[in-house]
Amino acid sequence: MWMLSREISVSAMAEMLKEQEPRLGRVLGHSAEKAYRRGDWGEVKKILVDETRSKRGHRSVTVVTDAKSRKRLFLAEGRGKEALEAFAKERKEQNADPGQIEAICMEMSSSSISGAREFFPKAERIFDPFPLMPMAGEAVDQVRKEFGRQGLLPKGSLWAL
Numbered sequence: 001m002w003m004l005s006r007e008i009s010v011s012a013m014a015e016m017l018k019e020q021e022p023r024l025g026r027v028l029g030h031s032a033e034k035a036y037r038r039g040d041w042g043e044v045k046k047i048l049v050d051e052t053r054s055k056r057g058h059r060s061v062t063v064v065t066d067a068k069s070r071k072r073l074f075l076a077e078g079r080g081k082e083a084l085e086a087f088a089k090e091r092k093e094q095n096a097d098p099g100q101i102e103a104i105c106m107e108m109s110s111s112s113i114s115g116a117r118e119f120f121p122k123a124e125r126i127f128d129p130f131p132l133m134p135m136a137g138e139a140v141d142q143v144r145k146e147f148g149r150q151g152l153l154p155k156g157s158l159w160a161l
Contacts, residue, residue: 041073041096049106050128051079062087067105080111081118088119107131 010028014021046067053060062083064074074090076083088098098120105126106112116125147153 041091041094042100044068044073044096045100046103047073047101047105049084049104049112051083051107051109051112067103080109081115082111084112084115084119 008016010025011021014024017024044066048065048067050063050065051060052063059077060079062074062076062079063072064076064087065072074087076086078086091098099122101120101123103124103126104116104120105128106116108127108131113125116123144153
């Protein structure tokens with residue numbers, strides 16, 4: 001049943017197995033929870049933290065993944081410090097010390113940085129480079145404009161920098 005659930009929807013599976021969809025959902029949820037609790041988080045040293053928002057931007061979800069195995073470890077509603085705190089608590093419940101985390105790859109928000117410092121003090125913080133590119137582009141543009149105002153750029157060298 002577990003393998004089948006990876007291939008088709010719960011409603012299609014319920015129809016195929018001639019079982020009620022809510023009952024099948026509960027069985028799958030129970031076995032997923034059981035598998036989750038069996039996981040060994042003691043070996044996890046490096047994590048990836050990604051925050052995403054719904055279409056309208058009102059609800060946020062934070063996903064924590066093991067950087068080595070790419071296995072999703074934790075999913076929490078919310079973001080930043082609160083989500084990292086929830087992950088640290090869950091890690092303790094899994095009999096794994098939050099202090100064992102050596103590196104966290106995450107977004108560069110003040111709330112996330114604060115949470116990483118507080119709950120994973122020994123971890124090196126590595127920032128997701130995607131949001132840095134627009135910031136770098138803006139900085140280069142400001143320098144280019146200032147050089148232009150000061151007459152340090154020859155005519156026609158708009159994109160030289």
